[in-house]
Amino acid sequence: MNALLAILFYLATLLFVVGLFHRIRTYAVTPAPLKIPTTPAPTTTGGVVLRMTREVVLFESLFKANLWTWGLGWLFHASMALVVLRHLRYFIEPVWAWVVFIQPFGIYAGIAMLLGLCGLWARRLFVERIRYISTPSDHLMLLLFIAIAVSGLMMKFVAHTDVIAVKIFFQGLMHFSIQPLPADTILVLHLFSVVILLVIFPYSKLLHAPGVFFSPTRNQVDNPREKRHISAWAAKMESEK
Amino acid sequence: MADITPPAYRSFPIIPKLIPGAMEGKGPFVASDKINEAIGFPGHLVDDWHDKAIAKMGDLLSKYRSLKVYMDACVHCGACSDKCHYFIGTQDPKNMPVARQDLMRSIYRRYFTLPGKLFPKLVGARDLTREVLDEWHNYFHQCSECRRCSVFCPYGIDTAEITMAAREILDSVGYGQKYSIEIIGKVHRIGNNLGLPAPALIDTLEGLEEDVKEATGIDVRFPIDVKGAEVLLITPSADFFAEPHIDSLIGYAKVFHATGTSWTLSSMSSEAGNFGMFIGNYDQLRKIALRIREAALELGVKRIVVGECGHAWRVAYSFWNTLSGVGDGADPNDRFAQMLQKQLDHRYRQPTHICEFTWDMIQDERLEFDKSANDNLIITFHDSCNVARGSSMGGYPGGQFDIPRNIIRAVANNYVDMDPSTTHERTFCCGGGGGLLTDDLIDVRVKGALPRMEVLQQVTDMHKVNFMACICAICKAQFTKIMPIYGFDRRMVGGVHQLVSNAIVLGKNK
Structure with missing residues (x-):
């Protein structure tokens, strides 16, 4: 089991990094031939950075759209961020002071994350419009996150696992040596779910995370009259004449 | 027309139930x-x-x-x-x-x-x-x-x-789709979306000069193809003969007259609309935009001003610089764009919206108004979607909302806004934009107008609003057609420059 999970983690990380890098590269090299910011839009680069920060940190547009979706979505994402940061302790030695500090908050965040996920799933199941647009993968994606959150919380509140051993396992992985892992079913479920998440990330709607930074309606400066914007393929049309 | 009934207003804006397949069908006519x-x-x-x-x-x-x-x-x-x-x-x-x-x-x-x-x-x-x-x-x-x-x-x-x-x-x-593609063909063949040939256009403009002279006693000119004019006006061709569009054209002419601006239209490029955007075709978008560049170079104008039209202003504001070099800030080595940009006067924004032009003139106190001329009207303003969310005015975010309203307040005494969840960047489309302004799509046009009609009804009930101003040729055409179906008077719709035209005091060139 140790060796299998270790190999899976290596493969999954490889797929995640390569897949994501490839996708981001595609976004970066695909031109945006026209100025299409959704106006009113900032007229300076600084303004665009602020707009993007509000979008990524506060989910500004979603806030305008629907308070329930915003509340549940923000709760889920913010809690998950805290939970991920809390997990840094498995990968660094010695553990940084601020990571030590957030440990207890990370527990509450785990619960909040689960609540957010359940709320989002309820919305998907019971709101007619959202049910109509949901594909099986939309439901499964939520289920996967719920599995990760529940198994994680269970190791805190129901069946403790040997976190020291887990840390040794991951420290070992980082130095290409396979160390023993506690043979707990819940732990294996938790880690296996994370492997799946890493693998599907670059090939699924989870691409919304890098995608938002490349969205022309949000990242373009509104200065079309002041500065000529032209893509390489469009500029070619001018030299052809 | 008679058998078309509008959907019922929602008692308050609740989210409607789904009716799967409600709009299934063949869609618009296919192009021949x-x-x-x-x-x-x-x-x-x-x-x-x-x-x-x-x-x-x-x-x-x-x-x-x-x-x-x-x-x-x-x-x-x-x-x-x-x-x-x-x-x-x-x-x-x-x-x-x-x-x-x-x-x-x-x-x-x-x-x-x-x-x-x-x-x-x-x-x-x-x-x-x-x-x-x-x-x-x-x-x-x-x-x-x-x-x-x-x-x-x-x-x-x-x-x-x-x-x-x-x-x-x-x-x-x-x-x-037949409608959009046919219109693009007309632009290339004749020069405008409505297929109005140059002699007819010149004739129409002469008629307008006579009409304005009769109404005001003043010789307001509607010049066309004048080389060396300062301003080239590019406006939707509906402004030349459709009601209520033409009243705004008269408004622009009066503003130019009162401010002593030398201006001209172009018979070769007599269309602001650019249906290339509707069909998403960069090549067509560019070819249509290049007509304006050609006219500007040929006539040697210093400024390009765009009339009241929503998607046309989006194309002009956001795309013209890219497509045809009408704008500023091209690379010094960009010969294509520099050729035109050297000719233009960069003390002004290029291109300029007619509302920016008029508002600048109002601020410079070069226009005088008798606001009481609009006292019979209680006015509201419909933000046209492409102006609101695809462009700007005045060089700052949100200028596209303030400037038309500022003008209305400068020329009229009675103004109220509609429900804020339906104005500014949250405005609703009139229902006829994006290449849908055709009779084969009348069903979806009527239904799509519902949210705007609901809030218009609110302000008519609460404030006795009897005029909805807008700055888009498509909004004007769509609303005059579908508002009677919802029980409104079609004359309730008009342009911002129609209000300017009503109130402007001529004969005292400043």
Whole structure:
């Protein structure tokens, strides 16, 4: 089991990094031939950075759209961020002071994350419009996150696992040596779910995370009259004449 | 017309129930061989349409970052699902922006992503069949590219970009829409969307000079093809003869007259509208925009001013600099753009919206108004979608909302805003934009106007509003046609410069 999970983690990380890098590269090299910011839009680069920060940190547009979706979505994402940061302790030695500090908050965040996920799933199941647009993968994606959150919380509140051993396992992985892992079913479920998440990330709607930074309606400066914007393929049309 | 009944107002704006299949159908008329071939599209549906369509989609995905990112990024959160006026008016779930996008996203996933190739059912992917193509033709012509959904999407996904891509794919296999393609043919052949030839145009303008002289006793000119004029006015061709558009044209002429501005129209380039945007075709978008460049170079003008038209202003403001060099800030080595930019006077924004022009003149105290001339009117303002969400005015974010309102307040005493959830960047499309202003789509046009009609009814009930000003030729045409169906007087709609025209004091050149 140790060796299998270790190999899976290596493969999954490889797929995640390569897949994501490839996708981001595609976004970066695909031109945006026209100025299409959704106006009113900032007229300076600084303004665009602020707009993007509000979008990524506060989910500004979603806030305008629907308070329930915003509340549940923000709760889920913010809690998950805290939970991920809390997990840094498995990968660094010695553990940084601020990571030590957030440990207890990370527990509450785990619960909040689960609540957010359940709320989002309820919305998907019971709101007619959202049910109509949901594909099986939309439901499964939520289920996967719920599995990760529940198994994680269970190791805190129901069946403790040997976190020291887990840390040794991951420290070992980082130095290409396979160390023993506690043979707990819940732990294996938790880690296996994370492997799946890493693998599907670059090939699924989870691409919304890098995608938002490349969205022309949000990242373009509104200065079309002041500065000529032209893509390489469009500029070619001018030299052809 | 008589048998068309509008949908009932919602008692308060609640989210409507879904009626699957409510708007199923054939969609708008398909372009004929002659119309298609006139602008280089295949005459009719080609035999190998499946492969051609997929190839075209791949081509667009490599050319437009918007399309690529938007195909990937949607998480089906539903933020947009109740924001489209066509969904609100028709209750057809495929008119929810996300569902409209999914009509294409399902194909993208099948042919361009690994999970869609391996597990199509799981991720909602499907093969491109003839039924899908028909569905595209129908539902991608129930979108007016108004961008309201993009305001609310957490990733800024703009359904307009996807509609444009879908229409371009349809055009590339000979299955495009008659109305838009026919009009593009007219622009190239005659010079404007309405097919008004130069002699008729000159005749119309002479008639207008006589009319204004009769009404005011003043010789207001409507010059055309005047070399060396300072300002070239590019305005939607509807302004030349349609009601109420023409009253705004008279307004522009009076503003130019009162400020002593030398100006001209162009018979070769007598159209601000650019239907190339509606069909998402960069080549057409560019060719149509180049007509304005040509006219500007030929007439040697220093400024280019654009009349009241929504999508035309989006194209002019956001795209002209890119497409034709009408603007500022081209690279010194960019000979194509510099050729024109050297000629233009960069003390002014290029291009300038007529509202920017008039508001600047008001601020410089070069115009005088008798506001009481508009006292019979209680006015509200409909933000046209493409002006609101695809452009700006005045050089600061939100100028596109303030400046038209400032002008109205400067020329009239009675002004009220409509419900704020339906104005500014949250405004609703009139229901006829984006290439839908055609009688074969009257059903969706009437239904799509519902949210605007509801709030107009509110302000008529509460404040006795009897005039809705707007700055778009399509809004004006759409509203005059569908408002009687909702029980309003068609004369309730008009341009901002119609109000300017009513109140302006002439005969005292400052």
